[in-house]
Amino acid sequence: MVCCLNGPISFIKKHWSLVIIFAAMIHCLFFGGFIFSYNLLYLELRKSFNSTATETGVPGAISISLFSWCSVVVTFFFQKLGHRATVFIGVTLCCLGLLTSSFAQQISILYITYGVFYGLGLSLTYVTIIDLIIRNFDKRNATRATCSALTGVSLGLLAAPWIEWLYEKYSWRNTLRIISGCLALVGYSTGLVMIDMKPTHVKxxxxxxxxxxxxxxxxxxxxxxxxxxxxxxxxxxxxxxxxxxxxxxxxxxxxxxxxxxxxxxxxxxxVLKRRDFTISLPGILLAATATMFTYISVGNFLFEAGMDNDHIALVIVWMGIGDLTGRIIAAVFSDGLPISRTFQYALSNVVAAAPSVALPFISSSSGLTAALIIMSVPRAILNVLLPSVAMEISSDETRSEAVALIYMAFGAGTFITPYLTDTLFDNTGSYVMPWFICTTLYLISAVFLLLAVYAKRKHERTSIQKYxxxxxxxxxxxxxxxx
Structure with missing residues (x-):
């Protein structure tokens, strides 16, 4: 019996990196899919608390920004406690955050329960899993590996109608309790495999x-x-x-x-001594501000355009399909293109700016849906290229720290989003200016990333050492x- 098991066990150990990717995909499907479906919860919270657009957007902005911004702190956690223990702590915080959020009587309470608890918990799981993946793959295959794992987020967005059905049938409070239980089951199960069977780093x-x-x-x-x-x-x-x-x-x-x-x-x-890396950070921040607007407030934008909640949930599904398409494109083609990932990131910003500037002038539901689907493709590429960009403009021995700093800049940009976009809506009653601002941010971000590409080439020409x-x-x- 033992001899019969030796073959499969050795095969699994040899391909443990694939096991990690599959578990990461399932993990991201539930945890990432829910946080990036905040548009639906946004509508329920605004109706329940009768809050302003800015107040309603803040819990989602805090959670998404913290899950990126705390990446530097998370690196200390998994380096000290290990990847599996860090994931377990993160899952516990996520479940606790949703459970306590279901009892909140004021929107400001959700800033802590949903924003801080869920955001910090997701950061502990997400950044840890990303680090474990890049430890098992070299730079040539890093984008393909991370994109494959993060397709779970796109698949999670396809569950938007199911989440909307739960909101309508059981209320948003009971739905958070149900989802909390599901996340505990999935999170602890996938966390069991988050160990490095073939360590590549020496103290x-x-x-x-x-x-x-x-x-x-x-x-x-x-x-x-x-x-x-x-x-x-x-x-x-x-x-x-x-x-x-x-x-x-x-x-x-x-x-x-x-x-x-x-x-x-x-x-x-x-890492911070590298000029190409520091130049890229403002570009990452600005791209995050523009990108997260579609994850936080686009539901309210569609509601103001005359769509009902069911129709909005369907649009989010279509956006999820566009998101999945973008991740697949990045996974299949990014590593093989003759241009750097940093340059790809700049081009994706330019592509995202086109539908962003057109959305304020579209009035039909089908036109809005089509524009948002198109925007979802470069949006997904911008999200999944972050670890690869960080690895490209850093050395092999500092890749974990570079990824953490890139996500920290991304989180800072996310936190700005509701104060820059929803505040304008509260003051003007229109989303025209927010869309124009997002377009401008995409283009400025592209400029910063192109400057980072130039700085990287200069660094390679003048550097004596390979790394x-x-x-x-x-x-x-x-x-x-x-x-």
Missing amino acids: LSIACEKYENDKCSGGPICDSSKDGDNIETYTQTHSNKEVYAVEKKMDTKFEVDLIRNKSCIAKYIA DRVEKDDCEIAKTELK
């Missing part, structure tokens, strides 16, 4: 010591023409026994952990703290 403390040993002995790190020029790549070329022998040289576990924490800060500093490396001085600073 930086070990890398620093190996760096010093080889530097003193004239080892391969001294030769810039070899892969040893990159600390992480160099340490991975050594056997487990060699790495273990080096790790044994560290006096205590406390010392290892302290150096690792210090080196993590050094990695963030190394940026956390400097030896940073390692020495970390160790000095121990003395």
